[in-house]
Amino acid sequence: MTRKDFIKNIATLGIATPFMASLLTSCTKENIEFFEEVPANFNGKIIIVGAGAAGLIAGHILQQKNIDFQIIEASSIYGGRVKKAADFADFPIDLGGEWIHTNPSILAKLLNDSTSQADIDIIPYNPKTISVWKDGKLRKRNVASHFYSEYKFKSTTWYGFFEKHIVPNFSEKIIYNSPITEIDYTGDKVTLKNNQGGNFSADKVLVTVPVPILQSNYIQFNPPLPSEKIAAVNNIGFPDGIKAFIEFSERFYPDLTFADGGLINGGDTLYYDAGFGKDAKSNVLALFSVSEETGKYTNLESDTATFEKIMSELDEIFDGQATKYYKKHIIQNWSKEPFIRGSYSHYDNYGDMDILGEPLDNKVFFAGEALHPTDSSTVHGAGESGYDAVVSMISG
Amino acid sequence: MKNILLICLLLLPSCWLKGQSTMEKPPISIAYFSQFGFQPGVKIATEFNLKELTTETQKAKRRNLFISPQIGFFSWPNNHSNLLLNADIGIKRQKENKSSFSALSLGLGYLHEFQISTVAVQLGDGKQSTSRTSRSYFLPTLNYAFGSSLSSAVDWYSKIGVGQRFGGGITAATTVLFELGLQFQLKK
Structure with missing residues (x-):
């Protein structure tokens, strides 16, 4: 084979293909599949229970469709398990959902x-x-x-x-501090009652509350939820969840530490550099823990006790440097949020998701992170489930 | 400057060797090249014999010391792309009557990583544009290769290399490199 032959053969083999693939990747302009245009065959009013990711996206889509709606939120803020600390460090901090567990074009x-x-x-x-x-x-x-x-x-x-x-598109339609305790769907209209005795009425209702709220029967349904749905709800795991952010004067920790043996052991207790990849000068180490063991942080009597527990763990891992360089901290104990009560859903049997998602008499619908068929336990999954529920409500 | 110096250090011996070579033209190999098997890429290499190590009593087993300058590329889509300049030095063994061969070598590599630092997402259409940062590593590897002749002009070979990345602001990180390719013997 001569050199000329060699070059000719290589060109024929398409040796440039791997380079091309990378080149294409590096300047990717990914086209995403937008929500399909849905015909809105609905003129009534919809009430959304819960202003988390699912409820907010549902409201956003209804606003785009010019359909009358209201969001009723139990707490004093919107977001649900999406929450931020704006002023803790020199970059905004996600106290709840933080990662984008899919292609970021999902935002569009x-x-x-x-x-x-x-x-x-x-x-x-x-x-x-x-x-x-470990050990x-x-x-x-x-x-x-x-x-x-x-x-x-x-x-x-x-x-x-x-x-x-x-939210700016419909912020005036969110009612705060109004935990819904009763949903009556016996009549033509669905009526709702909050814990102060306030009444609301709508043609359809979208329930987006976290699974533990349904498990605890905080909301009384009339007629009661079908026994099959109650069983499905009770089968869903919802472990404790906590996040804590601690600022230090010096950095002494790696980008990511699996604190419970991690990796192979499937642990979900991480210490991570919260400012990784961001324009951050402050040294903020975060704890994320969602597992059956998370109660060791969340079930203590106070945030102070939780903080002391975390610091003693950090000092053990990092030879006392945590106490030495400590500046300040913030703790978000999701298990103690009265209208959240944990982290996010875990399924043993995904058939329970279908049962949970079934509407009641085509009047009461359900959405939330627990109801995304492929991306449950995620913020974008919650949002997409809110969209899907709206489609069911207005096109049916 | 540091990077250029390192590249020169790796490539200069090859030029020197080319001047010395009295044998046939050095072969050129083209390989599928991958980090951990799932970060795909390509590698181009050549090879020069430094010294015949076969003794009179061991003619049945030919051994020679070689050096192989290489340029490789691999990518983790949507994460980082990498350019590798490497030189392997090692011993190649081949039985006289068999077409198969094996080689054990040490590699000295310079790895330049182009990491995506930011993805700007257009909220109107979801299109993305990326910006990158780069960092460099020193990458020594221990490699084992084996293969055999397909014809008088073409050999196939497979190679695995285990190494550690140093530098780039991080402590040592193990890496495993796979290679599957063809080596073309060029005529004069």
Whole structure:
């Protein structure tokens, strides 16, 4: 084979293909599949119970369709398990949902507005220094950086996304501090009652409350929920959940530490650099814990006790450096939020999701992170389930 | 400057060797190249014999010291792309009457990683544009390769390399590199 032949053959083999693939990747302009145009065959009023991600996206879509609606929220703020601390550090902090567990173009899909000129910066979350705390030893596992990558907001938060792009379109339609305790769907209209005796009425209702609220029977349905639905609801796991953010004067921790053996053990207790990839100068280490063991943080008598527990753990892992460099902290104990009561749904049997999602008499519908067929336990999954529920309500 | 110096250090021996070579033209190999098997890419390499190690009593087993300058590329889509300049030095063994061969080598590599730092998402249409940062690593590897002749002009080979990345602001991180390719013997 001569050199000329060689070059000719290689060209024929298409050796440039891998380069091309990467080139295409690096300048990707991914087209996303937007929500389909849905005919709105509905002229009545809809009440959405809960102003979390599912309720807000549902409201946003109804607003776009010019359908009369109201969102009734139990707490004093919107967002549900999406919440932010704006002033804790030199970058906004997600106290709740933080990662974007899918292609970030999902944000455009949730906004569902092709006329929007706005853009939003996302970072790939691909920690480089990774450690595992196991059997009293901190072991480097940087090799794991080759196998894990997700996305996060760069200079805003999930809450910030809703705050800037979703809620302003209908903020006056959210009623706060109004926990719904009764939903009566026996008549033509669905009537709702809150814990102060206030009454509301609508043609259809979308219930987006977290699973523990349904499990605790905080909301009384009339007629009662079918026994099959009650069983399905009670089958859904909803472990404790907590996030804590601690600022230190010096950085002494890796990008990511699996605090409970992690990786192979499937642990969900992480200490991570909250400012990773962001324009952050402050050293903020975050705790994220969602597991059957999370009660060791969430079930203590006070946030102070929780903080002391976390600091003693950090001092053990990092040889006392946590106490040495501590500046301030913030704790978000989701298990103690009265209208949340934990983290997010875990299924043993995904058939329960179908049962939970079945509407009641075509009047009461359900949405939330627990009801996304492929992306449950995520913010975008909650949003998409809100959209899907709206489609069912207005096109049926 | 540091990077350029390193590249020169890796590539200069190859030029020197080319001047010395009295044998046939050095082969060129083209390989599918991947980090951990799922970050795909391509590698192009050549190979120079440094020294015949076969003794009179071991003619049945030919051994030679070689050096192989290489340029490789691999990518983790939507995350990072990587350019590798590497030189392997090692021993290649081949039985006289068999077409198969194996090689054990040490690699000295310079890895330049282009990491996506920001993805700007257009909220109107979901289109994305990316910006990147880059960082460099020193990447020594221990490699084992084996293969055999397909014809007088073409060999196939497979290679695995295990190494550690150093630098780039991180502590050592293990990496595993896979290679499956063809080596073309060029005529004069």
